Amino acid sequence: MIQAVELTKQYGGVRAVDGVSFSARPGRVTGFLGLNGAGKTTTLRMLLGLTRPTAGAALINNSRFRDLVNPPAQVGAVLEQGLSHPGQTGRAHLVAQAIAAGVRRSRADELLDYVGLARAADQRSGDYSLGMRQRLAVATALLGDPPVLVLDEPANGLDPEGIAWLRRLLRDHARQGGTVLISSHLLSELAQLIDDVVIIAKGKIRCAAPLASLYGTAGHRLRIRGRDPRRLRQAFESFGARVTTDGHTLEVVGLSPEAAGDIAFNAGVPLHELTVDTPNLEQIFLDLAAG
Numbered sequence: 001m002i003q004a005v006e007l008t009k010q011y012g013g014v015r016a017v018d019g020v021s022f023s024a025r026p027g028r029v030t031g032f033l034g035l036n037g038a039g040k041t042t043t044l045r046m047l048l049g050l051t052r053p054t055a056g057a058a059l060i061n062n063s064r065f066r067d068l069v070n071p072p073a074q075v076g077a078v079l080e081q082g083l084s085h086p087g088q089t090g091r092a093h094l095v096a097q098a099i100a101a102g103v104r105r106s107r108a109d110e111l112l113d114y115v116g117l118a119r120a121a122d123q124r125s126g127d128y129s130l131g132m133r134q135r136l137a138v139a140t141a142l143l144g145d146p147p148v149l150v151l152d153e154p155a156n157g158l159d160p161e162g163i164a165w166l167r168r169l170l171r172d173h174a175r176q177g178g179t180v181l182i183s184s185h186l187l188s189e190l191a192q193l194i195d196d197v198v199i200i201a202k203g204k205i206r207c208a209a210p211l212a213s214l215y216g217t218a219g220h221r222l223r224i225r226g227r228d229p230r231r232l233r234q235a236f237e238s239f240g241a242r243v244t245t246d247g248h249t250l251e252v253v254g255l256s257p258e259a260a261g262d263i264a265f266n267a268g269v270p271l272h273e274l275t276v277d278t279p280n281l282e283q284i285f286l287d288l289a290a291g
């Protein structure tokens with residue numbers, strides 16, 4: 001469980017994070033979304049005890065990071081900057097981290113295998129591709145088998161296969177009761193993965209809700225063509241719908257497809273097309289993220 005409670009960070013004259021409250025719950029993957037500079041990294045760093053809040057509290061399993069007993073067993077993190085020494089092999093890095101975390105050394109090899117790096121284990125991590133470095137960072141986060149995972153833009157540098165792999169791994173983690181908080185500046189990147197969405201803009205939370213309810217905020221839009229566009233428009237508007245048209249195709253908001261069909265039938269206008277446009281998730285996100 002992750003909770004941010006009125007979390008605030010002031011850097012000189014810049015209020016990077018401004019009274020942010022949200023939670024990420026066990027068994028769910030929560031997407032933390034915002035444009036560049038919105039305050040995502042600063043918030044995540046406060047959760048992980050790397051940046052001191054100006055005000056408010058960041059809690060992991062009901063404790064501030066600094067009060068956690070055995071942190072590696074409670075929370076694992078993948079942050080933007082790599083944490084391995086480039087001259088070290090992947091295995092040496094992971095073994096050193098295992099020792100530092102008080103975890104048995106054999107866990108390193110299990111995890112190298114789990115993240116698909118077994119064959120590259122003895123290469124210098126400096127020679128790894130960006131995607132391989134991300135896999136190593138994920139392995140490092142998993143060392144203490146923590147229930148809570150925090151990932152800052154982990155999809156950066158991953159190819160489509162890598163992204164699919166990461167999705168499976170995080171979904172499995174949540175299915176087993178884990179809590180996952182993952183940041184991105186692209187909702188489309190996370191749409192297949194997340195259950196809940198938290199949108200931050202200019203340091204403030206704009207929306208914290210199940211992803212499904214975000215679709216609902218846009219309502220659906222109908223695309224309608226018929227024999228007499230003018231009559232159709234009048235008929236729809238008389239039922240309170242909002243209609244825009246290029247003179248040929250009508251875009252209708254505020255009616256169900258069933259109601260639109262009935263209205264056209266009662267107006268005596270044959271329809272040639274009636275389709276429901278699914279809302280563009282990225283557009284909904286951009287509208288919210290722009291504040």
Ligand SMILES: Nc1ncnc2c1ncn2[C@@H]1O[C@H](COP(=O)(O)OP(=O)(O)OP(=O)(O)O)[C@@H](O)[C@H]1O
Nearest residue numbers: 011014016034035036037038039040041042043185
């Ligand atoms: N150490 C710092 N000193 C001063 N200002 C900072 C510092 N860290 C972040 N900021 C400012 O705080 C704001 C939020 O930055 P932050 O990195 O948290 O955003 P972000 O959402 O993670 O963006 P990005 O996607 O670009 O990483 C920005 O205006 C940034 O310039």
